[in-house]
Amino acid sequence: MVKNDTYAFQVEQITYKYNNQIALKDISLTVRAGERIAILGANGSGKSTLLKILDALYFPQSGKVCAFGEALTEAALQDEARAFALRRRVGLVFQDPDVQLFSPTVWDEVTFAPLHLGLPKTEVIERAEWAMDLLNITKLRDRAPHRLSGGEKKKVALASVLSLRPDVWLLDEPTASLDPRSQSRLLDFIGELSKEGKTIITATHDLDIVEEIADRVVMFCEEHEITSDGAPRELLADYDRLIECNLIHEHRHKHDGAEHAHHHLHPVAHEHQH
Numbered sequence: 257m258v259k260n261d262t263y264a265f266q267v268e269q270i271t272y273k274y275n276n277q278i279a280l281k282d283i284s285l286t287v288r289a290g291e292r293i294a295i296l297g298a299n300g301s302g303k304s305t306l307l308k309i310l311d312a313l314y315f316p317q318s319g320k321v322c323a324f325g326e327a328l329t330e331a332a333l334q335d336e337a338r339a340f341a342l343r344r345r346v347g348l349v350f351q352d353p354d355v356q357l358f359s360p361t362v363w364d365e366v367t368f369a370p371l372h373l374g375l376p377k378t379e380v381i382e383r384a385e386w387a388m389d390l391l392n393i394t395k396l397r398d399r400a401p402h403r404l405s406g407g408e409k410k411k412v413a414l415a416s417v418l419s420l421r422p423d424v425w426l427l428d429e430p431t432a433s434l435d436p437r438s439q440s441r442l443l444d445f446i447g448e449l450s451k452e453g454k455t456i457i458t459a460t461h462d463l464d465i466v467e468e469i470a471d472r473v474v475m476f477c478e479e480h481e482i483t484s485d486g487a488p489r490e491l492l493a494d495y496d497r498l499i500e501c502n503l504i505h506e507h508r509h510k511h512d513g514a515e516h517a518h519h520h521l522h523p524v525a526h527e528h529q530h
């Protein structure tokens with residue numbers, strides 16, 4: 257594999273199983289630095305597992321993963337300097353914030369990673385305040401993260417990575433439980449990050465945000481394999497594939513008492529001829 261920074265990740269034929277439960281089957285994927293990728297797939301297709309592998313939290317049973325040209329193995333990450341450098345460059349916002357949050361207060365949570373990874377204190381304070389303002393959680397500063405609502409927790413989890421400002425952003429269903437204003441601010445922010453050349457990989461099944469957050473779509477099928485990889489416009493127009501991968505649903509409703517069903521991109525306003 258090439259040892260340089262052209263690639264954020266090079267994933268070669270990885271398979272991951274939880275005990276006997278298959279989560280990723282023979283996945284290969286190359287991510288160039290600066291790319292914006294949406295990972296699409298139905299529940300259980302393997303998106304979260306892939307992000308955890310890219311963040312070196314899990315290691316595949318077979319295949320190979322490189323980050324910035326260097327192998328990501330359990331042995332390599334025993335080297336503290338190496339692990340530190342990786343944690344500073346790659347930030348994962350978990351799908352489930354309960355797994356991510358552990359500090360006694362929101363402020364401690366948002367400042368933990370950058371302080372721990374050695375950023376100057378004044379800069380950490382500035383970044384943390386900025387991140388909390390962006391997500392409108394300044395008022396939660398002294399609250400205990402585990403006593404917040406689901407959406408509030410998600411914002412704290414996001415802010416704790418925002419304050420780190422890594423080169424590579426791994427976002428696991430980032431908009432899923434956010435209110436509209438926070439969603440919109442986050443999407444704007446993802447746009448800004450991308451202009452700064454950051455690499456952004458977002459796992460989602462929200463087809464409506466894909467074109468805004470990605471220039472490339474990698475689609476998982478329910479068999480835990482990659483089934484398509486290409487431009488959002490093309491992939492989002494491939495209805496048969498979207499249905500097959502369980503990314504659009506059959507919309508059922510009644511017209512004049514008669515049951516009627518058709519597929520559509522939820523929740524795009526649905527106008528159709530009868």
Ligand SMILES: Nc1ncnc2c1ncn2[C@@H]1O[C@H](COP(=O)(O)OP(=O)(O)O)[C@@H](O)[C@H]1O
Nearest residue numbers: 274277278279297298299300301302303304305
């Ligand atoms: N901790 C776990 N133990 C056992 N199986 C798991 C665990 N986490 C996920 N899985 C299984 O692995 C597969 C992929 O899960 P996941 O990566 O979470 O999918 P997605 O994020 O696309 O919903 C699913 O079949 C899921 O049930």
Ligand SMILES: [Mg+2]
Nearest residue numbers: 303304351428
């Ligand atoms: Mg998931």
